[in-house]
Amino acid sequence: MTNFDAGAAIDALTDLDHPVKRKTAEWAAENLDDPTLSERDRDCRFWAEGWTRAAERGITALMVDPGYGGGGHDVIHALLTFEGLGYGCRDAGLAFPLSTQVWTMQPLIERFGTEQQKQRYLPGMCSGELKASFCITEAESGSDTFAMETSFTVETPSGQEGVEPVYVLSGTKSYITMAPQADVFIVFATSNPELGQWGVTVFLVDAETPGVSVGPNRPKMGLRTTPFADVSFDRCRLGPGDVLGSIGSGASIFSSAMEAERAFVLAGQIGAMERQLDDAVTFSRTRSQFGQPIGDFQAVSHRLADMKLRHDNARLQLYRAAILDAQGRPSMEAAALAKIQASEAAVASALDAVLTHGAQGYVTEFGVEQDLRNVAGGVVYGGTSDVQRNIVARMLGRRGG
Ligand SMILES: Cc1cc2nc3c(=O)[nH]c(=O)nc-3n(C[C@H](O)[C@H](O)[C@H](O)COP(=O)(O)OP(=O)(O)OC[C@H]3O[C@@H](n4cnc5c(N)ncnc54)[C@H](O)[C@@H]3O)c2cc1C
Numbered sequence: 001m002t003n004f005d006a007g008a009a010i011d012a013l014t015d016l017d018h019p020v021k022r023k024t025a026e027w028a029a030e031n032l033d034d035p036t037l038s039e040r041d042r043d044c045r046f047w048a049e050g051w052t053r054a055a056e057r058g059i060t061a062l063m064v065d066p067g068y069g070g071g072g073h074d075v076i077h078a079l080l081t082f083e084g085l086g087y088g089c090r091d092a093g094l095a096f097p098l099s100t101q102v103w104t105m106q107p108l109i110e111r112f113g114t115e116q117q118k119q120r121y122l123p124g125m126c127s128g129e130l131k132a133s134f135c136i137t138e139a140e141s142g143s144d145t146f147a148m149e150t151s152f153t154v155e156t157p158s159g160q161e162g163v164e165p166v167y168v169l170s171g172t173k174s175y176i177t178m179a180p181q182a183d184v185f186i187v188f189a190t191s192n193p194e195l196g197q198w199g200v201t202v203f204l205v206d207a208e209t210p211g212v213s214v215g216p217n218r219p220k221m222g223l224r225t226t227p228f229a230d231v232s233f234d235r236c237r238l239g240p241g242d243v244l245g246s247i248g249s250g251a252s253i254f255s256s257a258m259e260a261e262r263a264f265v266l267a268g269q270i271g272a273m274e275r276q277l278d279d280a281v282t283f284s285r286t287r288s289q290f291g292q293p294i295g296d297f298q299a300v301s302h303r304l305a306d307m308k309l310r311h312d313n314a315r316l317q318l319y320r321a322a323i324l325d326a327q328g329r330p331s332m333e334a335a336a337l338a339k340i341q342a343s344e345a346a347v348a349s350a351l352d353a354v355l356t357h358g359a360q361g362y363v364t365e366f367g368v369e370q371d372l373r374n375v376a377g378g379v380v381y382g383g384t385s386d387v388q389r390n391i392v393a394r395m396l397g398r399r400g401g
Contacts, residue, residue, distance in 0.1 A: 004326045005074070012076045013319045016274075020077055024084025025271065027057060032089040037225070041093070041370060044217055044224045046181060050094045055128020059085065059098055064106050068122035075260075075322045078102060079267045083315075086271025090367055092374035093225025095268040097178045101125060103261040105132035108186060109204075112245040112253055117204060121184060133182040135173035135231055136254065143387050145254065146197040150189045150233065167243070169203060169211075169236040177381075179214050180227040183207050187233065188250050200250025203242050211236035222373030260325040262382040263318055263338035269346045269375055270318060273311045276353040276371055280304055283357055294356075303352050310345035317341045336383075336391040343378035344385060350375050 012018055031053050034040070040047060054060060062078045064070020073081075082102070085095050109121050109132075124130030141147040150171025157163045169189055179185075184206055190199040205212060215230040245253050281304055284295030294300045317338035324331040350372035354361035361368040379385045393400030 004323075004328075005076075008074075009076055009319070009323050009326070012080055013316065013323075018080050020080040021084040021087070021271070024057075024081050025088035026084075028085050028088025030088075031057070032085075032091060032094065034091060037091050038364060038367070038370075040091075041224045042364075044219050046225055046227050047091060047094055048181075050089075050091060051098070051131075052128055054085075054094070054098055055126075060101055060128040061126035062102050064110060064122055064126050068110070068118055069126035070106075070122070071126075075264070075326050076319070079264060079318065079322055082264075082267035083271035083274075086268030087275045088271075089268075090275075090370070091225055092268065092272060092371070093223045095272075096223050096265075096374075096377075097131075097226050099265050099268050100134065100177055101132065103264045104134050104257050105186060107261065108134075108202075108244065108253060108257055111256060112202075112249075113204075114241070116241060117244070121204070124183070130183045131178055131181050132184045132186055133176045133178045133231070134257070135176050135179075135185050136188040137173060137175050138171070139174045143384060145188075146190075146200060146251070147193070148188060148190055148200070149193065150187065151193070152189045152191060152201065152203070152238075154191070164240050167201075167203065167238040167240075169205065169233045169238055172230055172232040174230045175218070176229060176231050178227055179229040179231045180217055182214075185212070185231060186244065188254065189233075190250075191248075197251035197254075198248060200254070201247050202244040202250050202253050203238055204244050205233065205236060205238065205242065209236050209238070221376055222370070223377050224373075258383065260321050260331040260335040262388075263321050263335040263342065265382055266314075266339065266342040266346070266378055267318060269378055270311065270315050270342055272371060272375070273307070273314065273346050273349050276349060276368075277304065277307045277311060279368070280307065280353050280356045283360075287358075300356060303356060307349045307352050310341075310349050314338070314342040314345045333392055333395040336388040336395075339382060340385050340388045340392075343375070346375035346378055347372070 032050050058071050061071045062073050066072045082099055089095050138148050152167045152169045155166040187203045187205050188200055192199045211234040213232045218228050284300055285293050287294050321331050321334040321338045324334050353368050357368050360366045390400030
């Protein structure tokens, strides 16, 4: 068991006004309230200044070992921080890539990296100067992750003892979060597609490596302020120092990235659900129709109750997965359930927020519709809801595809 603090976990689970969450939300509302958000959302522009402010606050360093410039916080503290960030920062396109750094990129490098790799990347990632992207999806290989075509060959100079092998990487990865901003790509590639998951190796590829090219930013439904592009690798020459883990260990690195982290990435979204609920409650008190506040109509008040129920359920599922993970217990099923609950509840509640606000919910200027577009991606990234249900069904002993 890890150094799990049961009291702190119970506080996090039961205290919706937890000081870590509240202080982060207050800080975010004050420091990440960007008046150009609607414009940037329309134009698909990232807010670099917001990233720097978040980094200065320590958000990019939360869980990394202090020896590499990290804050050394545990999973529960990091979840509370991201909940607060999601509540206080309306730019989900900023909060989302921050969370992928903390929940996916940094743990992978910290868990599987060599000392040299950790020294090379983690301090810069903690300070916010370096950004990483996770590259597994391809145009023809989405949920069927290990059907990837991105491949590598090994050139081992013959007859030259002590000369290191060269790995030659080629292929294209699609829908990569932060690709246009990334300094390093965490790339999954196969040595032989017939080997399926057993042939997969992970490489750390610096963005300036000859042969790396990043496509244009791909506009999307929501999270429009998050840069998003395809990345191609054309005969990139890499060395043993660029291998993350060992040759052929890609499948276990992927499982590690996906076990509980797939749910934790949604912590910001749970914070955003709470903000939407608070906004909807305020609106239901101040907007009157037929001579009474709309919140006095049972239909409206029950919708608010449903938003509350969804939020609290999603939150409880998320912290349950976190507690299991922090205790070093299996968390795959709990994380899959939490991912389904958090992502689908967020879509349902964001739609309820639009309905509650009427036309004000639908026009762009009030920001309500933005939340709906932003949360829709949650049912796709990190494994679709269908794939999560497959995991749950498999764990119940029923095949899930
Ligand atoms: C906002 C966003 C950010 C992303 N960021 C990244 C990133 O940084 N790095 C990265 O590598 N990828 C990223 N992705 C890609 C994401 O991981 C994939 O979109 C996802 O894995 C699904 O793959 P797909 O889009 O090819 O859909 P498909 O796999 O083609 O699925 C299409 C439909 O078929 C269903 N389906 C497929 N297989 C099964 C099955 N076995 N059982 C039941 N239903 C099934 C799916 O649920 C879905 O409804 C991102 C996607 C989004 C939307």
